[in-house]
Amino acid sequence: MRKWHGITAVLVVIATVLGIVASACAGGGEKAAPPVATGPIIYKMGCPTPLSGPAAPWGQAGHDFYQKWIQLFNQAGGFKVGDTTYNVTFTEVDDENTPEGGAAAAKQLIYGDGCQAIVAYWSWGMPAVQAVTTPAKIPLLTRTGNEAVPMSEGGIYDPAKYPYTVFANPSHEQIISDFKAIAKAYPGRMIGIADSTLGKGPGWDVVDRTLDAAGIKYHHEWYTPAATDYTPYITKFKEAGCGVIYTAGDIGASFNIAKQRWDMGYKDIVCGVAGPCVDPSVYNAVVGYDASQGFIDQYFGIWDYKDTKIDPAIMAMAKQVNDDVAKDTGAPVVYTGWIGWMPSHMLILTQAMTKAGSTDPDAIMKAIQGGTFSTSTGTYTMSGAKTYGSPIVFGTPGALSQIKGDKEVYLSESPWTPLP
Numbered sequence: 001m002r003k004w005h006g007i008t009a010v011l012v013v014i015a016t017v018l019g020i021v022a023s024a025c026a027g028g029g030e031k032a033a034p035p036v037a038t039g040p041i042i043y044k045m046g047c048p049t050p051l052s053g054p055a056a057p058w059g060q061a062g063h064d065f066y067q068k069w070i071q072l073f074n075q076a077g078g079f080k081v082g083d084t085t086y087n088v089t090f091t092e093v094d095d096e097n098t099p100e101g102g103a104a105a106a107k108q109l110i111y112g113d114g115c116q117a118i119v120a121y122w123s124w125g126m127p128a129v130q131a132v133t134t135p136a137k138i139p140l141l142t143r144t145g146n147e148a149v150p151m152s153e154g155g156i157y158d159p160a161k162y163p164y165t166v167f168a169n170p171s172h173e174q175i176i177s178d179f180k181a182i183a184k185a186y187p188g189r190m191i192g193i194a195d196s197t198l199g200k201g202p203g204w205d206v207v208d209r210t211l212d213a214a215g216i217k218y219h220h221e222w223y224t225p226a227a228t229d230y231t232p233y234i235t236k237f238k239e240a241g242c243g244v245i246y247t248a249g250d251i252g253a254s255f256n257i258a259k260q261r262w263d264m265g266y267k268d269i270v271c272g273v274a275g276p277c278v279d280p281s282v283y284n285a286v287v288g289y290d291a292s293q294g295f296i297d298q299y300f301g302i303w304d305y306k307d308t309k310i311d312p313a314i315m316a317m318a319k320q321v322n323d324d325v326a327k328d329t330g331a332p333v334v335y336t337g338w339i340g341w342m343p344s345h346m347l348i349l350t351q352a353m354t355k356a357g358s359t360d361p362d363a364i365m366k367a368i369q370g371g372t373f374s375t376s377t378g379t380y381t382m383s384g385a386k387t388y389g390s391p392i393v394f395g396t397p398g399a400l401s402q403i404k405g406d407k408e409v410y411l412s413e414s415p416w417t418p419l420p
Contacts, residue, residue, distance in 0.1 A: 040078050040087040043359065045346060046115035048095035048105030050123050054252065055097040059123070061278050062338035064328070066090055066120075068321045069343050076317075079350040082357050088346060091115060099125030106132040116359065117141070119345035122169065134162050137361040139368075141168040141345040144203075144393075159390035164361055166368055167384070167393045168345045172203050173419065175248065175274050176210050177398025178298065180414035182244055183216050185400070186270065189243030191218045194233065194257060196225045199248055223253065234261045238269070246296065247273045255286050262291035272296025272400075276337025280403045292403050296411065299401035300340035300377065304410040308378040308397040318343070318376055334408065344375040348394065368392060383418035393419050 050059030070090050078087040091113050093105035102125035109115040110132065118133055121142040133140040144157075144167045157165075182191055195204070200222055211218055219240040221233040234257060237245050245261065247254035254273035261269050277283070277297040284292045302310045302318060322333045348368065353359055356367040370391040372381040380395025387393070398414035 040074075040085040042089055043086045043117075043350075043353075044089050044091065044113065044115045045117045045119050045349070046091040046093065046109035046113060047118060047120045047342065048102045048109065048123070048125075048129060049092050049121070050097040051092065051094035053096055055123060057278055057282075058251070058275070058337075059092075059094075059097070061335050062120075062342060063092065064325050065321055065335070065338035066092075066342045068324050068328075069317070069338075069346075072317050072320060072324075073346070079354055081353050081359055086350075086353075086359075088350070090119075090342065090346070095123055095125065095129075097123045099128035101125070103128040103132050105129075110136050110138055117349055119168070119349060120342040122341065130162050130165055134164055137164060139164050139166065139349060139361055139364055141166045141349065143167065143169040144171045144173070157388060159388065159392070164365060165392065166348070166365075166382075167388070168348055169341065170393050170396065171249075171274075172207055173393065173416075174298070174396040174398065176207055177396055177414045177416060178246065178274055178400060179207075179211055179216055179218070180214060181398050181400045181412040182246065182272075182296065183214075184414060185412040186244055189217075189270075190241045191216065192237035192240065192242035192245040192269075193218055193220050193248065194230075194237075194245055194250075194253060195220070195222060195248040196250060196253070197222045198225055227253070228256065230257045230260050231264060233257070234264060234266065234269075238266055242269065244270045244272070244296075246271075249274045251275060255283070258283075258295060259287045259291050262288065270294050270296060274298060276300055276335070276340065277401065277403070277408045278337070279334050280406050280408055281334075283403055284406065293405075295403045297401050297403075297408065298337070298340070299399040299408065299410060300336040300338070300397075301399075301401065301408065301410060302336075302339055302376065302397075305378075305397060305399060305413060306410075307413045307415045308399065310376065310378060311374045314343075314347070314374070314376050336408065339376045344377045344394075347375040348373045365392075378416075380416060381418065383420070386420040388419070 050056050070088055074087040078085055093108050095101040095105040106129045117139045119141040126142055179191060219242055221236055223233050245257055251273055258271035272295055275298055283295055318339050326333045351373050352364050352367040356363040370382050377397050382391045382394060384393035385391040395416035400411045401408045402411045
């Protein structure tokens with residue numbers, strides 16, 4: 001032990017002498033130059049997402065695409081804040097699709113991994129995640145839901161209480177666009193809206209009022225969360241004259257409804273779900289090939305959009321990601337949902353920092369509120385000042401696809417109408 005102490009003492013003396021010599025050399029002329037940065041500064045983003053359990057296929061589906069997008073984004077120069085260049089990293093932590101898991105994952109991302117923003121969050125538990133991100137002053141780019149309805153509409157969202165939350169994928173507003181696109185594709189058909197009783201609440205009141213004002217005919221059925229037999233609900237939809245049954249984001253329920261309505265002989269009813277298609281072959285296998293044909297999903301194949309304009313450079317990068325992932329995996333790419341989430345949220349955030357000239361959360365939010373951003377789902381100006389109390393609601397292309405054979409094919413589009 002004494003030998004090590006002796007060696008340490010010698011090293012300290014040598015370091016001190018060298019420091020004195022260096023100071024003496026510098027003292028005779030100009031001051032020593034400050035250290036030069038060797039590369040871009042890293043800005044860390046993260047997402048609590050289902051990586052296990054029933055929702056895992058949707059949580060895992062975007063991983064390879066997100067990492068490839070980040071790689072290409074950084075290779076293209078990242079983003080600038082003043083004269084400083086930043087690169088981005090993106091980390092995912094399993095939230096088990098529960099509020100408790102979401103809070104734990106958010107804590108890990110912020111306090112364990114050092115993430116400076118949470119983006120692309122879509123699973124259950126937004127209030128729990130928001131309770132973690134808000135005191136830490138971490139921007140949270142997420143969806144809306146019943147838990148995010150404005151207080152004026154009977155919900156819990158209060159911009160003064162949650163000043164760092166951004167609705168980059170507004171669920172209620174997007175499903176309204178979906179219904180308008182369905183009405184466009186199937187004019188005159190009554191739309192059946194299927195949702196769990198857990199989803200019942202003020203959010204649907206907002207949707208219903210909008211559909212009423214647009215003259216769109218619809219009929220609600222509320223199933224129990226543990227339901228496996230949907231035939232009683234399908235019968236009620238049929239009796240109400242519904243030609244379409246659209247499920248509010250519950251992929252398991254939508255599979256069962258599509259299969260069971262076919263088995264009941266109601267083959268003329270079109271089925272769908274508010275969410276992107278992971279892989280048509282999965283639908284064909286689970287629902288049955290014939291029963292899955294014509295199934296409707298939200299669509300993010302931006303190269304097929306007819307009414308929404310995408311920046312050519314962003315379009316080219318999305319295509320390059322698909323090509324690279326297909327090459328890496330040795331299989332053709334069929335999933336487009338990734339384009340509508342993390343890349344869009346990341347572009348909002350990085351452009352806000354460039355506009356603000358700062359990575360300070362308050363400066364970022366000031367730039368986001370009412371700001372206009374060009375993303376992978378189009379260029380929109382944040383709106384919702386009257387509806388949500390702050391202009392922090394981003395737009396949506398409102399595009400849908402259908403399953404035809406083993407492919408996802410563009411069906412229709414309803415351009416975004418900004419919120420008041």
